Amino acid sequence: MPELPEVEAAARFLHSQISGRTLLAVTWLHRSLLRNAAADVDTLIGHRVARVVRVAKWQEIVFDDESVLVVHFRMTGDWAVTHRPDPPGHARAHFVFSGARHVWLVDPRVLSRITVRRSGDVDPTSHRIGPDALDPALDAPALRAQFASRRAPIKQVLLDQSVIAGIGNIYAAEALWHARINPWAPAQRLTLARVRRLLDGIRWTLALALDEAGRHRYGTATGRLAVYDREGQSCRRCGAPVARTTQGQRSTYWCRRCQRS
DNA sequence: TATGGCCTGTGG
DNA sequence: CCACAGGCCATA
Numbered sequence: 001m002p003e004l005p006e007v008e009a010a011a012r013f014l015h016s017q018i019s020g021r022t023l024l025a026v027t028w029l030h031r032s033l034l035r036n037a038a039a040d041v042d043t044l045i046g047h048r049v050a051r052v053v054r055v056a057k058w059q060e061i062v063f064d065d066e067s068v069l070v071v072h073f074r075m076t077g078d079w080a081v082t083h084r085p086d087p088p089g090h091a092r093a094h095f096v097f098s099g100a101r102h103v104w105l106v107d108p109r110v111l112s113r114i115t116v117r118r119s120g121d122v123d124p125t126s127h128r129i130g131p132d133a134l135d136p137a138l139d140a141p142a143l144r145a146q147f148a149s150r151r152a153p154i155k156q157v158l159l160d161q162s163v164i165a166g167i168g169n170i171y172a173a174e175a176l177w178h179a180r181i182n183p184w185a186p187a188q189r190l191t192l193a194r195v196r197r198l199l200d201g202i203r204w205t206l207a208l209a210l211d212e213a214g215r216h217r218y219g220t221a222t223g224r225l226a227v228y229d230r231e232g233q234s235c236r237r238c239g240a241p242v243a244r245t246t247q248g249q250r251s252t253y254w255c256r257r258c259q260r261s
Numbered sequence: 262t263a264t265g266g267c268c269t270g271t272g273g
Numbered sequence: 274c275c276a277c278a279g280g281c282c283a284t285a
Contacts, residue, residue, distance in 0.1 A: 002279045032268070057280075074280045076269085090269090109269045111280070152262085161281085168279050228279095249264080251277080 002057060002073045004133055004166030005209035010079055011059045012214070014103070015052035017081045021097040022048045023063070030092040032110050040116035044069060049097070056129045056165035066119035071105070077112035080104040133166035133202055140196040147187040147195065154190060154198075155183035156248045163187075167202065170228045171209060173253045175201040177227045177237075182261045183245075183252045227253040 023045050028034055034041070047063040054060075061069040071077070080088045082102045087094065093105040093114065105112060117123060130146060131138045146164060150157045157163055158172040167175065176183050178201030181194055190198070208224065226236050230253060231244040240257035 006279075030268095072280080074267090075278065107268090109267085109278085111268060113281090159280085170279055248262090250280095 002075055002077065003168035003171050003206075003209070004054075004057065005171075005206050005213045007057050007059060007073060007166075008054045008210055009213035010073070011052050011054040014059070014061070014079050014081075017101055018049045018061070018097045018103060019051055020048065021099050021101055022046065023095060023097055025094075025096040027094040028092075029087065029094060030110050033092050033105070033107075033112060033114055037115050040118075041069065041114065043067070043118075044116065056132065056161055057168070058125075060117075068117040068119075070115045070117055072113045073107070074109075074111035074113065076109045077105060077107040080106050128162045129165045130161060130163045131165065133164050133206055138164070138199070140192055140199050143199055144190065144192055144195040147190060150187040151189075152187060153184045153247055154181060154187045155252050156250075157187040158202075159248070159250070164202075166206070169250050170225065171202070171205045173228045174205040174226055177201070177254060177259060178204055180258050182259045183247060183254050185261055227255060229253065 025045065026041050028038060044063055044067060047065055047067065050062045050064050052059060052061050057072060059071045061071070080091070082088070082104070083100050085102050088104055088106055090106050090108045091104040092107050092110055092112065095103040097103060131142065143164065147157060150163065155172055155176060158167045158175070159169065175198060179194065179197040181198055212224070227242050230242045232241050234240065235242055235255040235258060238255060238258045240255055242253055243256050244251055244253050246252065
């Protein structure tokens with residue numbers, strides 16, 4: 001579930017399910033998730049949820065005393081909500097809220113992470129989060145400024161959450177395809193016109209995915225992807241076969257014909 | 262700037 | 274059996 005659109009949809013969904021409700025109990029179904037946070041999470045019991053918000057790819061469940069349960073889905077996390085205490089498959093944590101809301105953190109790979117931030121604590125990760133990809137204040141000159149010191153390939157720079165927050169491996173490829181930009185192009189060498197196109201591509205891609213995620217609430221809009229996971233299939237724009245390479249240990253998909261340097 | 266690790270599951 | 278998977282962090 002894990003890029004900006006899916007996390008945003010998950011946060012909205014969870015908000016609709018638990019805002020105004022009280023946390024009654026927490027059970028851990030897998031050791032690896034909590035690290036040292038279990039005791040901290042217990043301190044949230046008895047508090048009422050004020051809101052659930054997305055910050056980059058994190059979700060913050062904010063309680064009435066402004067303490068925060070911080071959740072990151074990483075690769076395969078998701079929420080499931082039931083009205084009975086029967087765990088769905090791969091359930092790793094169980095949160096019981098008033099009104100018989102059973103919230104399950106479902107994560108086959110168990111890479112999700114949960115921490116607690118007490119009111120007044122400084123978010124230790126906040127300084128490493130760049131502008132949100134959907135922040136209206138992020139315009140092309142601002143994004144270009146973020147790229148200025150980055151000579152790495154643009155595909156890898158898009159995955160750096162301190163440069164721009166919310167984009168992951170799928171939508172980086174999709175956005176570059178929309179913008180007709182070669183994934184290997186050094187980020188700092190992109191002209192303003194290209195950065196503008198890229199920002200358009202990012203927003204188009206994320207908006208489409210958010211719309212999709214809001215209605216399906218799980219999985220990616222894989223049927224509508226232009227290049228990701230389509231190696232050898234024809235480019236939806238020019239018909240040339242989609243290529244695949246590796247950048248920074250991650251797969252990159254792109255069209256050799258319409259995404260030249 | 263790269264590499265391995267975290268975990269488990271799926272598909273070739 | 275192996276390669277690979279929507280993310281991030283620690284380490285060298």
